[in-house]
Amino acid sequence: MPREILVAEAAGFCFGVKKAIQKAESMDQAFIFGSLIHNPQEVERLSKMKKHIVHDLEEIDGNQVVITAHGLDIKKIEEMKSKNFDIIDTTCPLVTRIYKEGWKLESQGFQIVIIGDPNHVEVKGIASRMKNPIIVYEESDLIGLKPHAKIGVICQSTLLLEKFDKFVHILQGYCDQVVAINTICKPTKDRQTSAALLAQQVDLMIVIGGRNSSNTHKLAQTCQTYLPLKTFHVETASELQPQWFHNQKKVGITAGASTPDYLIQECIEKIQSFDLIVPAS
Ligand code: SF4
Structure with a gap:
């Protein structure tokens, strides 16, 4: 079959x-x-x-x-x-929305904390529009954070949902009032939740997308939670190895927000072609 x-x-x-x-x-x-x-x-x-x-x-x-x-x-x-x-x-518009949420919090006297990759163009863009933002990306960035009376949290549109919740929880230990606006965009949330759902139904997951794509990496991390040894991140079909699919009945595919449809299609066709190959024992 x-x-x-x-x-x-x-x-x-x-x-x-x-x-x-x-x-x-x-x-x-x-x-x-x-x-x-x-x-x-x-x-x-x-x-x-x-x-x-x-x-x-x-x-x-x-x-x-x-x-x-x-x-x-x-x-x-x-x-x-x-x-x-x-x-x-x-x-x-979902990035512009993050600027607006930040300005709203600032106008209410909150110290802005941005959860996101400080080297990513989006985070640089958000930070440049805030008065004196604090950027946190690794958990270690939270250690030694100065206590503030009011912290307003926003985040990069492609952040991992779990990371947002975890960081907000930690920040709540640093100050009296934390208002957290989850600014992860809906397409990112949808990709993360549907990848998580699929990873629980299949034997193996292929995550397609650029190695320089932060949201693709996050999708791979999500899938690894369920299939730590059977999640493979590839950029193109040429990286798919026939031995990965040996005895794997159900294969799941997901792809980052910057992965074009033709790369997904090429991967599907390549995996189908492996059905014709008799794996080496
Ligand atoms: S991932 Fe796509 S939809 Fe989400 S903010 Fe970026 S460009 Fe917009």
Whole structure:
């Protein structure tokens, strides 16, 4: 009997990334500031269509620049404006919502704490819009945190749900009043919950997505909770190994928010092709 391949209910491109890519595709030539998408294969496909990723304004030929779905440091945007760049802003509305939640908490006198990767463009963008934010990403970042009377917590849109709850609980030990707004976006929550659900129903999980994609890593971590030795993170179908699938009747597939559908499809076809291979004993 051929093995069953089940794809998580929510997997692959989210609407924010899809919209940003469609916008770039609609332009004859685009200079995109930072990574439009954390997926090397998709970045390569776009670069063949004259959609160039740049990390410095000097690299731009012309005066149009695209801001990616996860936003940008406000100081960089101000620099772009001062240099009269025509800014095409594809910041996802669910990232803009995080700025607004932060401002609301600040206006009520809360010290902002951002849970997220300090090196990620989205977290840099959020932090740059707050007055004096504290960024925490590892549990060790919480050790020795100065006590504050009022802490307002927001987080990176792609954070792990469990991490948010855990950190908020720890922060509650540091101050009298903690108001925590879970700003993990719905597409991320949906991908995490459906990956967790699927990982409990299958023998093996394949997580598809860029090694530089934070949300793909988090999906892999979620699946590893249920299938610690049988969760494999791959970028493309070429990395799939036939021996992983030997005697595995049910295979689950999930993919990060920046993984295009064609990479998921290629993986499904490759796994199906392994049914035809007689594994070495
Ligand atoms: S992961 Fe969430 S916040 Fe980020 S682009 Fe997609 S929908 Fe928007």
